[in-house]
Every structure is written in structure tokens, then in C-alpha cells.
Amino acid sequence: xxxxxxxxxxxxxxxxxxxxxxxxxxxxxxxxxxxxxxxxxxxxxxxxxxxxxxxxxxxxxxxxxxxxxxxxxxxxxxxxxxxxxxxxxxxxxxxxxxxxxxxxxxxxxxxxxxxxxxxxxxxxxxxxxxxxxxxxxxxxxxxxxxxxxxxxxxxxxxxxxxxxxxxxxxxxxxxxxxxxxxxxxxxxxxxxxxxxxxxxxxxxxxxxxxxxxxxxxxxxxxxxxxxxxxxxxxxxxxxxxxxxxxxxxxxxxxxxxxxxxxxxxxxxxxxxxxxxxxxxxxxxxxxxxxxxxxxxxxxxxxxxxxxxxxxxxxxxxxxxxxxxxxxxxxxxxxxxxxxxxxxxxxxxxxxxxxxxxxxxxxxxxxxxxxxxxxxxxxxxxxxxxxxx
Amino acid sequence: xxxxxxxxxxxxxxxxxxxxxxxxxxxxxxxxxxxxxxxxxxxxxxxxxxxxxxxxxxxxxxxxxxxxxxxxxxxxxxxxxxxxxxxxxxxxxxxxxxxxxxxxxxxxxxxx
Numbered sequence: 438x439x440x441x442x443x444x445x446x447x448x449x450x451x452x453x454x455x456x457x458x459x460x461x462x463x464x465x466x467x468x469x470x471x472x473x474x475x476x477x478x479x480x481x482x483x484x485x486x487x488x489x490x491x492x493x494x495x496x497x498x499x500x501x502x503x504x505x506x507x508x509x510x511x512x513x514x515x516x517x518x519x520x521x522x523x524x525x526x527x528x529x530x531x532x533x534x535x536x537x538x539x540x541x542x543x544x545x546x547x548x549x550x551x552x553x554x555x556x557x558x559x560x561x562x563x564x565x566x567x568x569x570x571x572x573x574x575x576x577x578x579x580x581x582x583x584x585x586x587x588x589x590x591x592x593x594x595x596x597x598x599x600x601x602x603x604x605x606x607x608x609x610x611x612x613x614x615x616x617x618x619x620x621x622x623x624x625x626x627x628x629x630x631x632x633x634x635x636x637x638x639x640x641x642x643x644x645x646x647x648x649x650x651x652x653x654x655x656x657x658x659x660x661x662x663x664x665x666x667x668x669x670x671x672x673x674x675x676x677x678x679x680x681x682x683x684x685x686x687x688x689x690x691x692x693x694x695x696x697x698x699x700x701x702x703x704x705x706x707x708x709x710x711x712x713x714x715x716x717x718x719x720x721x722x723x724x725x726x727x728x729x730x731x732x733x734x735x736x737x738x739x740x741x742x743x744x745x746x747x748x749x750x751x752x753x754x755x756x757x758x759x760x761x762x763x764x765x766x767x768x769x770x771x772x773x774x775x776x777x778x779x780x781x782x783x784x785x786x787x788x789x790x791x792x793x794x795x796x797x798x799x800x801x802x803x804x805x806x807x808x809x810x811x812x813x814x815x816x817x818x819x820x821x822x823x824x825x
Numbered sequence: 826x827x828x829x830x831x832x833x834x835x836x837x838x839x840x841x842x843x844x845x846x847x848x849x850x851x852x853x854x855x856x857x858x859x860x861x862x863x864x865x866x867x868x869x870x871x872x873x874x875x876x877x878x879x880x881x882x883x884x885x886x887x888x889x890x891x892x893x894x895x896x897x898x899x900x901x902x903x904x905x906x907x908x909x910x911x912x913x914x915x916x917x918x919x920x921x922x923x924x925x926x927x928x929x930x931x932x933x934x935x936x937x
Contacts (some may be wrong), residue, residue, distance in 0.1 A: 469869055471868065813889075
């Protein structure tokens with residue numbers, strides 16, 4: 438694998454880094470330390486700027502108006518876009534746009550007209566309704582929300598939990614069981630309008646995360662037209678699984694980005710902070726923390742780029758994406774923890790971003806498939822499915 | 826866990842605020858008849874947390890009587906958002922000042 442950046446990638450990385458430091462960080466300084474969004478006028482101004490720079494719509498295929506950038510370049514960008522306080526869960530406060538529900542690129546023409554294009558234009562917001570109170574790591578078996586055919590409609594009943602954005606969404610993807618005997622082969626993906634009778638957001642689920650709180654949804658006799666099935670009946674699991682695999686690379690890259698920023702701050706601080714007559718940087722215990730951070734960051738970064746390059750070559754990258762997610766999320770947590778140790782008491786305060794990163798980084802070992810499931814995926818691929 | 830603040834209102838006076846410490850959290854302000862006129866929070870930029878936010882609110886009333894109740898909560902932003910949505914679910918609209926201050930799209934909540 439060649440880890441050398443191309444000239445174009447280097448220019449893009451430098452451009453994004455400069456944008457983050459000159460545009461995002463000064464605005465963030467004025468916000469509440471737990472804030473999840475910029476002021477609307479600031480966001481609109483920066484979206485226009487990013488659009489002019491040709492970067493708006495990361496993750497959106499060029500044929501749908503997104504920038505023509507490969508996965509590797511977008512991964513490198515993600516490592517820069519996350520280097521700020523809110524970066525883990527709202528990189529660059531969303532001014533680079535995003536694909537939203539990428540599954541809709543495979544929708545029917547009618548579905549694209551009604552749902553995809555308004556979403557790409559920023560007119561509609563969405564949610565992804567997979568996890569249920571019965572579990573999230575094993576959706577093939579845990580999904581208990583039922584959908585029963587009734588004429589031209591399906592009638593859905595059940596509950597979803599940890600669903601981000603459902604309270605503000607116009608529509609979303611909701612996974613329901615359409616065949617109770619088929620396990621992963623009995624799940625269907627429905628496009629659901631959030632203002633439909635029978636769709637209720639019951640509460641906010643407060644977590645360690647400051648940005649993009651989760652919600653709990655209840656579905657009671659919700660009627661969804663057959664034409665709102667995304668893909669085919671009983672083929673919804675593949676849609677969910679594809680999303681989970683693809684999401685793992687940018688998810689891991691975000692952890693690496695925050696770790697890189699924490700390391701940069703720790704190195705800067707240990708050179709100027711004096712204890713017992715000398716700078717922290719002269720203490721071996723601190724030097725080892727910095728070295729361990731660097732090892733964690735480089736390992737995770739290489740795994741992210743390895744997965745991204747395989748994806749760009751059109752090769753199977755499930756194992757590599759799982760490795761990147763596993764190592765990125767665990768290494769990111771260790772790096773932030775060590776940086777806090779170096780900062781001492783100040784590292785615990787809201788004056789610095791570490792306490793927020795520490796809380797939100799903890800979720801990264803659970804979200805988008807916990808570490809144990811990543812290990813399961815990797816083991817299945819390198820040992821063989823027959824032993825599982 | 827219930828999502829409504831159920832503790833009773835207290836008069837918004839210097840004596841009552843002596844017992845409110847510099848914690849992060851959310852609060853309700855109400856007219857003497859109990860009707861809520863503002864839903865606020867004390868966040869990471871509040872100098873003395875709930876204490877200084879409520880003191881500021883009391884001073885802004887200029888001696889006009891008011892009631893308050895609060896909840897210490899480290900997740901003050903998502904809790905504040907939840908209280909706003911809850912108020913709309915219960916009363917059909919936000920308190921006037923919250924409506925004026927709100928700059929983003931508020932979600933919908935339908936408590937069970």
C-alpha cells in the first residue's frame with residue numbers, strides 16, 4: 438500500500454485544514470462548549486464558500502451533484518474536518534454537506550423525485566430507523582417491528598430507539614420484519630413520512646453525546662404504501678448492512694481526526710507547562726504518553742487509508758473497514774484520555790474540548806457496531822463463516 | 826424516567842437563589858399564576874451556572890414577581906430542547922421569548 442499523498446490530495450488536505458482553522462475554530466470559540474450547530478447565518482455563509490470551493494456534498498456521487506473525490510481523499514478530508522470541539526458528531530458543523538441517506542441513490546425514479554432530490558437540495562431532513570429496544574448489534578434477529586400487507590399498503594407496528602434526528606425529520610428509512618421465519622431474509626426497508634398518523638417521537642434519549650441527540654420512536658398502525666418500499670420486500674437487511682460497512686471508514690477517520698488534534702494540543706502544552714523546575718516535555722512519563730499517542734494515531738490512520746484505498750479499487754473492504762472502525766474508535770479514546778492526563782485539571786474543564794471528546798469518543802466504541810461486532814466480522818472473514 | 830419537571834415552583838427571590846448553586850442545568854420561569862413564560866438553561870459559558878442565570882433573570886424582572894424551578898443536568902442542551910418540544914406538545918406553542926430566540930427547526934415530540 439502506498440501511503441504517499443498525491444499532489445492533489447495534499448492541496449485538498451491543506452485547503453481543508455486552513456478552512457477549519459480560519460473559519461470554523463473562531464466561530465466555535467463563541468459557542469456554548471456543548472453546541473451542536475453554528476448560527477444559521479454563519480452556516481449559510483460557509484456552505485456558500487465550500488460550494489464555491491467545489492467541496493460541497495461529500496459522499497454524494499458526481500452524477501447527483503457531489504464533488505468528484507475518491508474515498509481516500511474524502512477520508513483524508515474527514516480527518517481534517519473533525520479537528521474541533523464538535524467534530525466527532527458534526528464535522529465542520531455540516532458545512533461540507535453530505536449524502537444523508539445514501540441508500541436513496543438506489544431508489545426508484547419516483548422515490549428519488551419525492552425524497553432524494555429534495556434531501557440533496559437541503560429541503561428535507563431524514564432519519565435512519567434500524568436499532569430497536571431489543572437490540573442493535575444483531576438487526577437481523579433483533580428487529581421486532583412488524584409490517585403486514587394490507588391491500589396497497591403495509592401496516593407497521595413497533596418501536597425504535599437511539600434514532601438521531603427523527604423529531605426534526607421529514608422522512609426516514611425504517612426497517613421492519615415482513616417475514617417472521619426468515620431472520621435476515623425477512624426484513625424490509627420502508628421510506629416513512631414522519632408526519633404520517635401512527636408515527637410518534639416519544640422522547641429524547643439523553644446520552645454522553647452533546648450533538649445530535651437520539652430519540653425513541655413508537656409506531657402504531659402506521660400505513661405505508663407499497664410503493665415506499667426501498668429495494669425489494671425481504672431484502673432490507675442488505676441495505677442496512679451496506680450502509681453500516683460504508684459508514685465505518687468515515688466514522689473511524691473522525692476518531693483519528695480528533696486524536697490528531699488532541700495530540701497536537703498535548704505536544705504544544707507539554708512544552709510550555711513547567712513542573713518541578715522543568716517542562717512536562719522533559720519527563721519520560723509524558724514522553725511515553727506522547728509516543729503511545731503517535732503509535733495509536735498512525736496505526737488507526739493507516740488502517741483507515743487501507744480500507745479507503747480498497748474501496749477505491751472496487752475490492753471487498755468489509756474486513757478492512759471493520760479493522761479501521763475497531764482500531765480508530767479504541768485508539769481515539771486512548772489518545773484523548775492521555776491528552777487529558779497531560780493537561781491535568783484543565784483537561785477536565787469545559788475550557789478545553791477534551792471532556793467533550795472524552796464523552797463522545799466513548800460512544801464511538803458502541804455506535805455503528807460495537808468493538809465486539811467488529812471483531813466478529815473480522816474473525817468471520819479471516820477464519821471462515823463455518824465456525825460462526 | 827418522566828420527562829417533565831415535576832418539582833414545585835418557588836418565588837424568584839434573592840433568598841431562594843441562595844440555595845441554587847453553580848451547576849449546569851435547565852429552568853422554567855413562570856408568572857405568579859404558574860404559567861411558564863420562559864424555558865432557559867445554564868450552559869458551559871454561564872459564569873456561575875444556574876445561580877447566575879437565575880439571578881440575571883430576576884434582575885431583568887425589575888421587581889415584578891415571578892416563580893422558578895430548575896433541574897441540574899449536565900446534558901443541558903438536549904434537555905432544554907426536550908423541554909421546548911414538550912411545552913409545544915402541552916400548550917400548542919412556545920413561550921413568546923423562546924419563540925423569538927429560537928433559530929433552528931424545533932422537533933416534534935408526542936409524549937406517551
